[in-house]
Amino acid sequence: MKKTIITVTLNPALDKTVNVNKMVVGGLNRVADVRVDAGGKGINVAKVLQSFGEEVVTTGFVGGHTGAVLLHEMETLHIKNSFVTIHQETRTNLKIVDQSTKETTEVNEAGGEVQSSELKAFYELFDQLLQDAAVLVLAGSLSPGLSVDIYEQLLQMAHAQGVLSILDAEGESFLHGLKAHPTVIKPNIHELEGLLNRQLPTDSEIVNACQELIDTYKLDAVIVSMGKDGSIFVNKTETLRVTPFPIEPKSTVGAGDSMVAAIASSLVHERSFEEMARYACAAGTVTASKSGTDVATVQEVEQKLEQVGITRLS
Numbered sequence: 673m674k675k676t677i678i679t680v681t682l683n684p685a686l687d688k689t690v691n692v693n694k695m696v697v698g699g700l701n702r703v704a705d706v707r708v709d710a711g712g713k714g715i716n717v718a719k720v721l722q723s724f725g726e727e728v729v730t731t732g733f734v735g736g737h738t739g740a741v742l743l744h745e746m747e748t749l750h751i752k753n754s755f756v757t758i759h760q761e762t763r764t765n766l767k768i769v770d771q772s773t774k775e776t777t778e779v780n781e782a783g784g785e786v787q788s789s790e791l792k793a794f795y796e797l798f799d800q801l802l803q804d805a806a807v808l809v810l811a812g813s814l815s816p817g818l819s820v821d822i823y824e825q826l827l828q829m830a831h832a833q834g835v836l837s838i839l840d841a842e843g844e845s846f847l848h849g850l851k852a853h854p855t856v857i858k859p860n861i862h863e864l865e866g867l868l869n870r871q872l873p874t875d876s877e878i879v880n881a882c883q884e885l886i887d888t889y890k891l892d893a894v895i896v897s898m899g900k901d902g903s904i905f906v907n908k909t910e911t912l913r914v915t916p917f918p919i920e921p922k923s924t925v926g927a928g929d930s931m932v933a934a935i936a937s938s939l940v941h942e943r944s945f946e947e948m949a950r951y952a953c954a955a956g957t958v959t960a961s962k963s964g965t966d967v968a969t970v971q972e973v974e975q976k977l978e979q980v981g982i983t984r985l986s
């Protein structure tokens with residue numbers, strides 16, 4: 673049986689996280705401390721999967737000095753990777769954590785442009801990687817130069833090979849990707865409201881929206897994350913309201929990606945929907961309690977599984 677999980681980050685980043693005592697918008701902010709991590713959604717997913725002991729390979733585009741640092745970071749973390757090198761520079765994303773409110777302000781660059789020859793090389797590489805794959809994770813924004821329907825195309829290639837898929841995207845690329853029927857989607861509440869172009873102030877409105885998406889786009893499951901308020905898991909037969917255990921949040925960057933990693937691992941291991949929810953919530957919540965773009969380890973997640981609150985709504 674195939675077990676490999678491919679994570680795709682078309683627009684990765686080095687995440688530079690700075691802590692300031694109290695953020696002054698429009699004023700001078702002195703940085704108390706700084707850290708740099710390999711980032712980009714699919715790379716964060718791969719970091720968690722590596723700790724979980726899954727067979728994971730991560731791919732996408734990297735370029736320039738920042739790209740070289742990113743590749744070095746992945747080697748240090750022993751994450752199997754196969755990236756197409758582009759001429760332009762990989763971006764650096766700034767994350768400002770205000771220690772007085774514990775809020776994170778994110779400033780994400782657009783990223784280096786991908787040329788058509790580089791895209792062609794990626795499609796060839798992706799086609800090869802699919803041969804051994806069980807699950808595909810597509811996550812994050814698109815670099816300039818990429819077509820908004822790229823997720824749709826990659827999902828169609830994956831489905832032709834019988835590969836399950838998780839899509840975590842927003843805006844136009846998300847809408848296009850949905851047309852190719854990913855197995856699971858994991859929007860946060862803002863991405864879900866943006867997709868449907870309406871506010872979803874109550875749990876029951878969120879659940880109805882998830883069911884609507886499952887029916888319209890023939891999805892297996894929709895998982896909506898809502899930061900400290902937890903998450904809602906909906907598939908064709910079950911609806912779960914999931915509540916995290918208390919933490920002191922340090923940086924929520926990568927929390928959603930950690931959920932996606934736990935969902936991918938649960939698909940490979942054919943866990944029940946409830947077990948998937950436990951793993952995903954524990955992974956996201958542990959990551960939110962860590963600094964920078966540092967992510968949950970398998971030991972930390974498994975210790976917390978029983979502390980996840982699950983209420984079965986159907």
Ligand SMILES: Nc1ncnc2c1ncn2[C@@H]1O[C@H](COP(=O)(O)OP(=O)(O)OP(=O)(O)O)[C@@H](O)[C@H]1O
Nearest residue numbers: 860897898899900902921926927928929956957960
């Ligand atoms: N402040 C917090 N306190 C407790 N748990 C949190 C907090 N923030 C995030 N989490 C946990 O992490 C999960 C995912 O968080 P969130 O909804 O912010 O994801 P996201 O917006 O996709 O994140 P990102 O895109 O930065 O990876 C939540 O469902 C919750 O379990």
Ligand SMILES: O=P(O)(O)OC[C@@]1(O)O[C@H](CO)[C@@H](O)[C@@H]1O
Nearest residue numbers: 685711712713765780812813926
């Ligand atoms: O600009 P995108 O691709 O939407 O998001 C990129 C990003 O904010 O997402 C990750 C956290 O989820 C970070 O590591 C990274 O900087």
